[in-house]
Structures are given as C-alpha cells and as structure tokens.
Amino acid sequence: GESVGLHLPTLSVQEGDNSIINCAYSNSASDYFIWYKQESGKGPQFIIDIRSNMDKRQGQRVTVLLNKTVKHLSLQIAATQPGDSAVYFCAESSIQGAQKLVFGQGTRLTINP
Amino acid sequence: KAGVTQTPRYLIKTRGQQVTLSCSPISGHRSVSWYQQTPGQGLQFLFEYFSETQRNKGNFPGRFSGRQFSNSRSEMNVSTLELGDSALYLCASSPDGQRNTEAFFGQGTRLTVV
Numbered sequence: 064g065e066s067v068g069l070h071l072p073t074l075s076v077q078e079g080d081n082s083i084i085n086c087a088y089s090n091s092a093s094d095y096f097i098w099y100k101q102e103s104g105k106g107p108q109f110i111i112d113i114r115s116n117m118d119k120r121q122g123q124r125v126t127v128l129l130n131k132t133v134k135h136l137s138l139q140i141a142a143t144q145p146g147d148s149a150v151y152f153c154a155e156s157s158i159q160g161a162q163k164l165v166f167g168q169g170t171r172l173t174i175n176p
Numbered sequence: 177k178a179g180v181t182q183t184p185r186y187l188i189k190t191r192g193q194q195v196t197l198s199c200s201p202i203s204g205h206r207s208v209s210w211y212q213q214t215p216g217q218g219l220q221f222l223f224e225y226f227s228e229t230q231r232n233k234g235n236f237p238g239r240f241s242g243r244q245f246s247n248s249r250s251e252m253n254v255s256t257l258e259l260g261d262s263a264l265y266l267c268a269s270s271p272d273g274q275r276n277t278e279a280f281f282g283q284g285t286r287l288t289v290v
Binding site for chain 2: 104109112162169
C-alpha cells in the first residue's frame with residue numbers, strides 16, 4: 064500500500080548549521096512531492112515542492128533532493144535558525160490521487176543555541 | 177489575499193453527537209481537501225471536493241461526510257461522534273484542482289470528543 068515514512072522522528076542541530084531531513088516513499092507512481100513545516104498550533108505551511116522529472120530544486124535556504132531509484136526525498140535547510148524549529152512533513156501524490164496527499168509521520172527539528 | 181479560513185478553531189462535543197466544520201478556501205481556489213491529524217495516525221486524507229463534487233475519498237467510515245458549495249466553501253460533518261474522532265481537522269485549498277499543485281492549509285479545527 065501507499066506509505067511515506069521518515070527515517071528519524073527527531074533531529075537536533077546547532078543554530079547556524081545545516082539540517083537534513085529525510086523521507087522514504089513506497090509508491091512508485093508518486094510523481095509530485097511536497098515538504099511542509101508545521102509549528103505548534105498552526106496548520107502545515109508549504110515549503111517547497113518537486114516533480115518527479117527533477118532531481119533537485121532550490122528555494123530560499125532550502126533544497127529538496129529526489130532520488131527516484133531508491134524512492135528517497137530529502138529537505139536541506141541551510142544556516143538553520145531558531146525559527147526553523149517545527150515538525151517537518153513530506154507528502155506525495157500520484158496521478159490517480161489528484162489533490163490527495165499522503166503524508167509521512169513527520170520529523171521534529173529542534174535548534175540548539 | 178486571505179488564506180484558508182477554518183471555523184470554529186475549537187470544539188468540544190459529546191459522544192454520539194454530530195458536528196459540522198467549515199472551510200473557506202483562498203479566493204479563486206476551487207479544490208478543497210480535508211485531513212485528520214492525530215498523534216497516533218498523523219495526517220490522513222479524508223476527502224477532496226472540486227466544483228461541488230467529491231473527487232477523492234480516503235479510508236474513513238461513512239460517518240464522515242462533506243460537501244462543497246458553489247462559492248467553493250466546504251463543510252465536513254461527522255455524525256455519531258466517537259472518542260477516537262478527537263483530532264485536528266485541517267482543510268487545504270488548491271488553485272484549480274489539477275494534480276501536482278501545492279495545497280495551502282488552514283489553521284485547523286481542534287475537535288475534542290468527551
């Protein structure tokens with residue numbers, strides 16, 4: 064069945080360091096992937112997306128890498144700041160799913176001063 | 177441009193009751209999806225509406241239902257509430273309902289069933 068999973072449930076990094084959050088997916092039909100950030104008491108906030116015809120996409124301080132061979136997705140955050148503390152979710156969708164997103168369980172990122 | 181608005185923010189209901197949650201999508205967005213978020217199950221897809229029609233449905237019992245109005249606003253209803261229905265219910269809107277477009281979430285409605 065469909066599943067999107069995260070390798071690590073928690074990640075703690077020093078302020079200023081780079082963070083890497085990983086995600087594995089099992090649906091080979093998935094062709095669109097999104098990373099969301101969720102802060103306490105708020106809904107998920109869109110960070111960056113990538114389509115299956117790409118391997119890498121960059122945004123402001125964030126980079127998403129997609130490895131379709133091993134069905135792996137990662138989110139890199141450069142120069143991590145205290146405001147980056149949150150739970151990060153990867154999500155995927157496929158042609159059949161339209162706007163149906165399958166979410167991973169999330170990784171909690173904490174920033175040490 | 178206003179974001180996705182969900183009302184109410186918090187609800188407390190008794191087992192056996194029914195509840196209706198509301199979602200106003202971003203202006204111009206025609207697709208509205210609903211998700212349930214719990215600590216144990218994470219974020220799970222409930223259903224998606226586009227142009228007043230349910231287009232996708234997740235694996236939830238028939239007690240969970242929804243609808244969409246001509247102005248794209250959507251409601252979801254849960255009947256015969258159970259303790260396990262306690263969760264954060266999130267609504268997401270997308271521009272035109274095609275696949276592969278980002279979905280923007282509201283703040284959610286926190287439902288507690290006692």
